[in-house]
């Protein structure tokens with residue numbers, strides 16, 4: 001393994017004016033635009049394109065910006081928190097839940113609606129997907145594949161947020177073909193999944209009781225809240241990927257369109273740069289060349305990976 005892919009992602013939420021005052025998201029579209037363009041400009045300084053997962057209201061309101069992002073080599077897919085969509089579309093009466101709560105039929109109906117809105121904005125069907133909070137159930141990959149999605153970033157390994165139906169204990173840590181019936185396993189669906197990169201050194205517990213490993217996001221003050229630094233996070237993740245030596249080695253970072261990434265003095269911007277510096281530094285110390293790419297590329301490569309042969313457990 002001489003090279004390691006780097007995928008810098010952002011979930012682009014609807015403005016809180018269209019969803020809910022307590023929701024994650026920018027206060028208004030102008031703030032969302034500053035976040036997206038600032039995030040992409042900084043990633044480019046490091047030679048990395050971005051992958052944006054965009055909520056239906058957001059792609060409708062900011063289609064020109066995301067078309068420009070695509071022309072610049074960034075990747076644009078669909079993002080979905082059913083309950084946020086419910087507020088803007090159905091006054092909260094329908095789909096007032098998380099993605100992992102949806103039945104196969106409701107997920108199909110909801111994503112068909114959302115894909116139509118995406119198509120109206122972008123002039124094409126969405127091919128890539130990420131659910132809000134990585135919320136999913138065992139029918140999610142099947143539904144996405146049937147609707148023509150080629151891939152996504154659906155899982156956050158070892159995350160355990162029961163409240164949002166985001167439970168990924170024991171799942172595949174590296175890009176893989178998804179499984180039709182058991183979300184934690186690799187399978188043979190025509191869907192390439194790129195898990196969020198996670199530092200498996202320890203599973204942290206947030207004050208609200210939710211459990212997750214540290215990751216690359218600049219959103220969280222890892223040092224202040226959990227006493228872990230971007231240096232240790234980056235070093236651990238790179239060492240763990242190197243040790244696993246997967247078919248598609250990747251470092252996958254995440255953030256959201258609600259931070260002032262055009263303001264160099266903003267603490268989120270400073271953490272973002274620190275993360276990118278540490279990510280590149282950890283690769284260099286491990287003798288790996290970080291190569292920026294997008295989810296589209298990772299998903300297509302994951303689709304070529306054969307599922308691992310597994311011995312049947314006679315238990």
Ligand SMILES: [Zn+2]
Pocket residue numbers: 011013079081131132133
């Ligand atoms: Zn989200």
